[in-house]
Amino acid sequence: MRFALDAEQRAFGRVLDRMLSAAGTPAAVRAWARGEHGPGLALWERVAAAGVFQPAAPEAYGGAGLLPVELSVAFVELGRHGVPGPLVETVAALVLLGRLAGAGEAAPAEEWGPRACAGRARLTLAAAGGPYALDADVADAVFVVDGPQGAAGGAGRHTLRLAPGHGPVQPSLDPARRLARPHGDGELLATGPAVRDAAAHAAEWAALATAAQALGVGHALLDRTVAYARRRTQFGAAIGSFQAVKHRLADTLVDLEFARPLLLGAAVALAGDDPGTSAAVAAAKAAACDAAYAAARTALQVHGAIGYTAEYDLSLWIGKARALRSAWGTPRECRAKALGLYDGL
């Protein structure tokens, strides 16, 4: 057993962190929230060039092979820097198409895989995650999986379509996340049980990536809040010296530190296609999203009123911490699945 990132995986995270730190991400996030996608799309290309989508696709379709650990490392950094766009959804679509290709339906993966991995196409999809597609207005392809709801046995037909368009773009609690309902019909890409299986598998990857993103969001909130608590004085002392403040921040670190092994454990389970994967991913998502949301509450409390303003960058992460909780698996759904954690072990 070696349950630790290797040097190359750690370096991957560091390179992304450095690149995004230098990129002035908050300005791109704010523009994205206004519907001005230019700076965000430029960022997208750089992020893709750094290889963040490649761990979600087989080599035959432009990827690096399926590497959930590397994907997790990357998405922690994307969350830490609040990078906007259908990042998780592009991963989910890549995994879905790759899985379908493995089941004999290669045409969609051939068309979209290499372009998406290289950052030349943005993908989004509406599937188990809910009726909305994230950032459909900037996506080059909006995929829709349809089929009988909750039918484990798949009595009805499952279909994968390319939506011909989408309804109005609606704001989210996270201003940088923009939701739309895809239009029905559209080109039929695949049908049958293979679609159901591929969509379920893609949803696991999406939940893993969301958990990683949430962990990064939580760390960003904690880091900024610690810096603020060291600087800001009240009653003649830095507020970070007060136990009431210090202990909330300590608890935030405890929550984040113990969500991390769940995330990496889930990534390892997904890599091995272990029988316990679904529970492991759900546990990681519940823990990481809880930790991130608690971090947001603490960040707001410690910052006080300035943290409640939109002009202060903290707001970029507070909204995201809330939104990620219900994306790709609600807390309740995740907990129900996580009860099976020890069934396969």
Place this chain on the structure above:
Amino acid sequence: MDLGFTAVERSLRAEARAWLAAHVPPEPLASLETEAGFAQHRAWERTLHEGRWSVVSWPREYGGRGCSLLEWLVFEEEYHAAGAPARVSQNGVHLLAPTLFAHGTDEQRARVLPAMAGGGTVWAQAWSEPEAGSDLASLRSVAVRTEGGWLLSGHKAWSSRAAFADRAFGLFRSHPGADRPHHGLTYAMFPLDADGVTVRPVGRLDGKPAFAELLLDDVFVPDEDIIGEPGRGWRVAMSTAGAERGVTLRSPGRFTAAARRLVTLWRAAGEPLDGALGDRVADAVIRARAYQLHGYAQASRPGPADPAGAESSLTKVFWSELDLALHETALDLLGPRGELADTAGEAPAGGGWADGWTFALAGPVYAGTNEIQRDVIGERLLGLPKGRRG
């Protein structure tokens, strides 16, 4: 990165599982917080030692197996999954032994460790004092130099299992003129039946009598029972204090086993996962898994563990709260039966939830309160400014 076990680890697991299946008493032992239960648990330590399972992480020369941290985690998973008894020797094995390995002399190790491994000598910790507690720099018990050794006097309090234990170890103020409060302390071992020692049992909140306070009046300790340099006891204690808070004190296997039992209880109740109680069951399971994986991550680190590191404060806060959450959830799930002590006629079979809850209640208090741990996390891991304490 992987979560697979090597052939050596799998073989250790299989060997431990087979041995435990053959040796774990079919009926739970009486509580080790009672005199009769203490004797039963001491006998169990002897049985464990005969199978060479009592101190698996120690070197072979002292009765161990030289197990790595990961192998120890594996053994502990099997130990708790088998429902094996609580360890009456844990103060010695987890707290004194690491100190002796780091700071003791060869003579001390050869004299103290084998008897500890076999349950022949059961150790109590004598660190806390009235009005000191987590603040060891406020200790007032003294060690006064005398011919060939030291004379200990003072008042130690809340010493777990000291009512029935054989010997104790603790810190004493030996150099009263020292420039700072945590200088001038000396780390000493002493017998609990020595002249000048009064052991006064103090009932715990469940009434069980194994807690004790120790009144010391010129208790003679020879030089060979001082660990490290006299006057440097703080440093000796701090270098191994992490062992009292980290993963080796509360093995993940214990929580894993409790989480499995909790899920069984939940499923036996036949309820679908809804409502706050269901969420709490799931959260306890999730956190038990987080702690297990955290242990694997620690074991995967290159180089020796840093038991005194501030990271053990993270671990301590986490496991102490997890322990409470697991047991409180089980008691709530049991409804009216959750009030019953484990010795009650209609207590839930094989649960141990009531004793476990009592044990868990103390977690946020001992080994340095969680408030102290949060200060350490804030100051040493997050870099927040020091605040005033006390």
